Amino acid sequence: MIHTPVCDLLRIRHPIALGGMAGHTSVPLVTAVSKVGGLGTLGVGRTPVEQIPKDIEAIRETAKRPFGVNFLLFDAREPAIDAALKERPPVFAAAWALGRIRTSRRSSAAPMRRAAWSCTWPARYRGLYAPRRPERT
DSSP: OOOOHHHHHHTOSSSOBOOOGGGOOOHHHHHHHHHTTSBEEEEOTTSOGGGHHHHHHHHHHHHOSOEEEEEEGGGOOHHHHHHHHHTOOSEEEEESOOSSOOOHHHHTTSSSEEEEEOSOOOGGGTTTTSOOOOOOO
């Protein structure tokens, strides 16, 4: 079995995470991933605000293991973020932040893991992990 530092950080058994997929996840899918030791992540950016606490509670009760909620910050709504943070999910993940919404101040008091994902790399890191081309002779 593969065990990495991310397993310890997120308190999961396997270094596998279900992406929030801009809300194309579901409570049963997130629960299934978390139950087998990965990190199930519920994309809640477009979920009605009143539904977010219900979904988080359903996952918490059914999975009984760590899970996360995810927002695409360029499209997130402040009331939805507040509803998710109020429920204190084990992991709060955000992607594509454009500086429009500041979550760190509101989430810093909550006992949860926070993650920020980005689809872009600074120029100095591009190509760092690219396969090396064979030397020409």
